[in-house]
């Protein structure tokens with residue numbers, strides 16, 4: 034039990050839904066984004082190596098679905114600090130009973146929700162309003178040669194995006210759709 038967070042399991046083992054508990058006073062609030070002690074079970078021996086922030090201006094924009102291959106596979110804590118996003122993780126773990134299942138949560142500053150996404154998941158999101166800011170806490174360095182992606186509209190995954198998918202980057206548009214040959218990654 035943590036004073037700073039609710040940490041809940043999702044239907045996909047290892048993928049955790051986090052809720053930040055704000056400390057409010059007349060000035061506003063303080064909330065913790067990451068806590069090595071509270072997340073010790075999930076983080077294990079990993080270390081935080083980078084923290085990134087993005088701004089996405091247009092509503093409906095999708096970024097994703099991204100993951101890195103071993104030895105750069107990573108756990109990431111994904112939080113929304115402004116706006117509201119439909120945040121999605123897809124299980125791509127070889128042999129997983131929930132292989133290619135997806136889980137989504139609406140993340141916003143107001144609801145204080147975040148996803149803690151371990152190795153073996155692809156991640157992406159769709160902005161539900163304009164000007165969404167995301168904060169990523171990563172346990173591995175960015176290694177473009179080991180980056181891979183799933184197409185956000187891959188019919189084999191069937192993510193139920195709340196809005197038409199727009200704003201894909203050239204890289205995300207080029208993600209190939211899955212074939213039977215894809216049996217996942219070692220997590």
Ligand SMILES: Cc1cn([C@H]2C[C@H](O)[C@@H](COP(=O)(O)OP(=O)(O)O[C@H]3O[C@@H](C)C(=O)[C@@H](O)[C@H]3O)O2)c(=O)[nH]c1=O
Pocket residue numbers: 085087096097098099109156157158169175202204
């Ligand atoms: C991810 C990343 C990108 N970059 C550079 C590469 C490029 O010039 C620019 C934008 O990169 P991208 O197009 O990959 O950005 P983006 O599409 O926002 O990538 C992100 O998407 C979400 C869904 C995630 O889960 C993140 O981990 C990350 O993959 O920033 C870094 O320098 N460091 C990084 O860690």
